[in-house]
Amino acid sequence: MTIKFQYNRTSLHNLNKQLNIRLRALPTLKNKEAALRLEVKKAKDKSDDLDQQLKIKIHEQEISAGLWNEFLPELIGIENVSVSSRKIAGVSIPVMDEIIFKEKDFSLFSKPDWIPAGISFVKELARIVTEREFYTRKMALLDKSRKKTTQKVNLYEKVQIPGYEDAIRKIKRFLEDEENLSKSAQKIVKKRQQKQKATAG
Template sequence: MAIRFQYNKTSLQQQEKALKMRVRTLPTIKSKESALRQQVKQTKTEVERLEVQLEAELLRYQGMARLWGEFDSSLITVSHVDLSMKKIAGVLLPVLGEIHYEVRPFSIFNAPSWWAEGIELLKTLATTGIEAEFTRLKMEYLEHARKKTTQKVNLFEKVQIPGYQDAIRKIKRFLEDEESLSKASQKIMRSNMEKRALKEGGAAL
């Protein structure tokens, strides 16, 4: 991104103002990037933990595989999930609350004795699965925000700040050269006027 500027004092003031703002803002953006990086790392660890937990629960589920054939899967459904919003490292993210299940009544006398245990196992499986998926989604949000913040840090550090510094140097050098030329031309003009005055004075005598 090329910095646009003109060789005058107004443009110099604009460049200095823009540079000052970016230099002042950079530490805040770097701090945000560091916080997001830490959050991504923590969330990734949480995703891995939940995936291991889900795997262990699925093994328990598979251990009862022969029994599931007689289970009525319509007995339990997820009715709704509580969600809220929270700012984490400056990023607004959804927060998973309670997961609500609807269990259809069934006769404990007519149904197999293990159905109650089966319902609890399915609740556990569903809860861990939802938590794992939700945490994975949260990690993606955080990683996206971290990448955008890193891009902004790089833009400020490697492009804009050096660009404004270079523009300021060029404008100052131009203005200094212009001032030197102006002083030199004034000096020449004054010298010429003095010579002319002396000539005219000599001619009058």
Template sequence: MAIKFQYNKTSLGDLGKQLKMRQKALPTIKSKESALRSEVKKAKDSAADYRRRLDALKAEYDYMAALWGEFESDLLRVGDVRLATQKIAGVRTPVLEEVLFEEKPYDLFTSPVWYADGVELLKRLARLGIEFEVYNRKMELLDYARRKTTQKVNLYEKVQIPGYEDAIRKIKRFMEDEENLSKSAQKIVKTKQQQAGEGAML
């Protein structure tokens, strides 16, 4: 990205302000990136933990596979999932507050004995599955924000700050060269005037 500038004091002042602004912002952006990196790792670890727990619960579900044929599929369903938002390093992420189930009443005397355990197992499976999805989404949002922040850090560090410094250096050199040329021109004129003055006296 080429930085546009003109060889004058106004442009030099503007570039100086832009450079200072980026140099001031860089440590803040770097600490945000570091915080996001740490949060992404935490979210990944939590998602992996939920995945392990979910797999263990599914194994428990599969263990009862022969019994599920007797289970009435409309006995239990997820009625509502309540989410809240939490800001982590400036990123809004979802937090699971509660999973509400709609349970159809069943007769405890005529239904199989394991129904109560089956309903509880399904509730745990559903809750864990939803928690896993929420953590996955949280991890995606945080990772996306971290990648964007890393891009910004790289843009500032590797492109913009060196670009502004280079442009400022070029303007200063140009202005120094111009000043030196002006002084040289003045000396030449002065010398010629002195020579002309001496020539007129003779």
């Protein structure tokens, strides 16, 4: 990225202003990046944990897999998943508040006695799967924001800040040289005038 500037005090003032904005923003961006990195890890760990819970639950039921042929899937269903959102390091993230199930009435006398436990098991599976989906989405959203923040940190740290500092150095050097030349020119003029006065007198 080339920083456009002119060799004058106005340009120097503007570049200093831009540099200070970036220098002030950099620690905040770095903190945001660290916070997002931590949250991504937490979300991934939680997603992995729920994945493990799901495997354990399914494994527990392998013994009684044959019984599930008698289970009627229409007895239970998800009616709604209530969702809110909260901000993590400035990023809006969906949060699962509650799963609302819809249960169909059935006769305990005409169905096997394990059906209520089966309904509870299906509810638990649905909770784990839905929660895991939320954590996977949360992880993806946070990671996307983390990558953007990392790019901005790198842009500021490796490109813009050194670019502004270099441009400021160049302008200062130019202005100093100009000032020195001006002083030298004034001295020459002064000496010439003194010489002329001396020869005239």
